[in-house]
Amino acid sequence: MKTNPALRLARHALVLLAVFKINAASAQISTNAQLSLAQTNGSTMSLNISNSGDQVWVVQSSSNLTTWTTVESVKVFNGTYHRIYTNGAKGNLFYRAFYDSMQQTIAAATTNALSLPNTNYNYASPSLPASFSVNPILAEDNTPGNDATTDAGATLGRVLFYDKRLSTNQTISCASCHVQANGFSDPRQFSIGYNGSLGTRNARWYQRKKFFWDERAATLEDQTLAPIQNPIEMGMTLGALTNRLAAEPYYTNLFAAAFGSTAITTNRISFALAQFVRSIVSTQSKYDIGVTNNFANFTAEENTGRQIFFGLNGNKATCAICHATDNFVPTTTLNNNGLEFPYVDLGVGGITGVTTQNGLFKVPSLRNIALTAPYMHDGRFTNLAQVVTFYNSGIVSGPNLSPPLIGPGGQPLRLNLTTAQQAALVAFLNTLTDTNLVTDAKLSDPFNYGN
Numbered sequence: 442m443k444t445n446p447a448l449r450l451a452r453h454a455l456v457l458l459a460v461f462k463i464n465a466a467s468a469q470i471s472t473n474a475q476l477s478l479a480q481t482n483g484s485t486m487s488l489n490i491s492n493s494g495d496q497v498w499v500v501q502s503s504s505n506l507t508t509w510t511t512v513e514s515v516k517v518f519n520g521t522y523h524r525i526y527t528n529g530a531k532g533n534l535f536y537r538a539f540y541d542s543m544q545q546t547i548a549a550a551t552t553n554a555l556s557l558p559n560t561n562y563n564y565a566s567p568s569l570p571a572s573f574s575v576n577p578i579l580a581e582d583n584t585p586g587n588d589a590t591t592d593a594g595a596t597l598g599r600v601l602f603y604d605k606r607l608s609t610n611q612t613i614s615c616a617s618c619h620v621q622a623n624g625f626s627d628p629r630q631f632s633i634g635y636n637g638s639l640g641t642r643n644a645r646w647y648q649r650k651k652f653f654w655d656e657r658a659a660t661l662e663d664q665t666l667a668p669i670q671n672p673i674e675m676g677m678t679l680g681a682l683t684n685r686l687a688a689e690p691y692y693t694n695l696f697a698a699a700f701g702s703t704a705i706t707t708n709r710i711s712f713a714l715a716q717f718v719r720s721i722v723s724t725q726s727k728y729d730i731g732v733t734n735n736f737a738n739f740t741a742e743e744n745t746g747r748q749i750f751f752g753l754n755g756n757k758a759t760c761a762i763c764h765a766t767d768n769f770v771p772t773t774t775l776n777n778n779g780l781e782f783p784y785v786d787l788g789v790g791g792i793t794g795v796t797t798q799n800g801l802f803k804v805p806s807l808r809n810i811a812l813t814a815p816y817m818h819d820g821r822f823t824n825l826a827q828v829v830t831f832y833n834s835g836i837v838s839g840p841n842l843s844p845p846l847i848g849p850g851g852q853p854l855r856l857n858l859t860t861a862q863q864a865a866l867v868a869f870l871n872t873l874t875d876t877n878l879v880t881d882a883k884l885s886d887p888f889n890y891g892n
């Protein structure tokens with residue numbers, strides 16, 4: 442275990458110094474424990490500890506480097522600890538953090554580990570727009586009879602979603618790739634996979650019930666176990682996972698509350714995660730408000746875009762044939778939207794082996810689409826203007842091109858929109874952003890000291 446050298450930061454009104462001392466009992470610290478210090482502005486210091494072993498770290502401050510006062514002792518509950526400390530009243534505070542084998546007494550009780558409300562948030566019956574309570578959206582709800590969302594079940598799912606213990610080296614949680622502030626998509630756009638946005642999906646409403654771009658997961662319950670076991674994602678075995686979770690007292694409580702007994706099983710993990718994912722629901726965008734007031738809240742440009750999208754006011758229906766309903770997904774069809782031919786990624790055909798399904802993909806909902814670039818299954822478009830340019834003039838012919846995108850004479854459809862109309866279509870897509878979703882506390886990281 443390396444001992445970090447003392448780090449002196451710029452001398453303004455105060456001096457911040459971190460002395461990171463690793464106790465002699467450091468053999469107990471897992472090898473990937475790391476400390477980092479950064480001065481965030483003139484008067485605060487941010488400390489990050491990455492330590493998958495759940496040890497207790499003692500943070501102390503001093504004004505003279507001789508007498509040290511304990512600021513706090515923290516147990517690293519979720520693989521990482523992040524805190525911002527302010528300069529003391531007298532200024533010139535130094536900080537140090539160290540692992541002390543004598544002070545490993547903080548219990549991993551629910552109250553220490555997690556910031557959960559006394560009464561669970563309401564996940565079971567969220568208030569939904571009236572337009573969600575009638576067909577076809579009602580029929581699109583893929584909640585299975587044996588996994589109805591409960592407040593306690595989705596609360597457990599929320600904790601699991603943010604827990605880095607779900608990955609083998611305890612550094613990656615579902616939320617590492619599905620970041621709330623980015624509409625539950627991955628801001629590291631090209632690093633791992635493309636477009637895993639949950640905020641655009643309203644996963645609860647997809648009548649075909651299947652998940653991933655190529656629909657390789659039969660249900661959302663199945664889907665949740667895929668990234669946990671995927672070697673390039675979380676790389677965990679399910680047996681190791683249940684053992685690991687069983688070692689945390691707060692999980693015993695959460696499983697009991699959710700499922701009536703303390704048993705921690707793979708099935709229950711997948712059910713709770715699916716309940717939480719079904720709770721990531723966007724219903725308060727500018728568009729949703731517009732539905733209730735005949736779009737009086739829209740600008741003229743946004744309304745022009747809406748008419749193009751839905752084929753109103755003399756426009757030929759295009760987008761809404763596939764991105765249908767207020768959820769912007771078709772009820773039952775898979776489609777090819779003419780991105781390319783030959784098909785580089787066979788999509789659904791690659792899973793089913795059916796040639797007429799080559800190049801077919803799940804039609805994604807467009808909710809929060811402005812937050813979740815890049816676009817398409819391979820992330821080929823970096824902004825919505827490029828997407829609109831593609832649909833306007835770039836659709837490519839191919840044997841499985843979906844009929845709504847085939848124009849006269851069997852040629853790929855050309856919309857021939859003016860520049861202003863294309864901009865209006867982008868303006869309309871921007872009305873689908875629901876900023877409430879990206880700040881909603883019930884969907885946020887519940888771990889104390891999480892980051």
Ligand code: HEC
Binds near residue numbers: 642651669
């Ligand atoms: C390493 C990054 C990464 C991690 C970790 C990760 N995901 Fe994903 N997720 C993705 C990507 C990329 C996709 C899109 C891939 C696809 O659809 O084929 C995706 C797709 C999904 C989808 C399907 C969306 C749809 O409409 O079909 C769901 C649901 C989902 N993830 C939930 C989870 C859950 C739950 C976890 C934690 C157990 C998790 N993800 C962990 C990257 C990740």
Ligand code: HEC
Binds near residue numbers: 805807
């Ligand atoms: C024939 C059905 C169909 C029509 C019509 C259609 N789309 Fe799509 N759309 C799809 C499919 C399928 C995908 C996913 C394609 C892929 O990634 O291979 C998609 C993807 C998208 C995406 C990217 C979503 C994401 O999460 O990356 C946007 C944005 C989009 N479409 C907007 C539109 C607009 C705007 C129109 C009208 C001009 C339109 N679509 C018309 C089927 C359609």
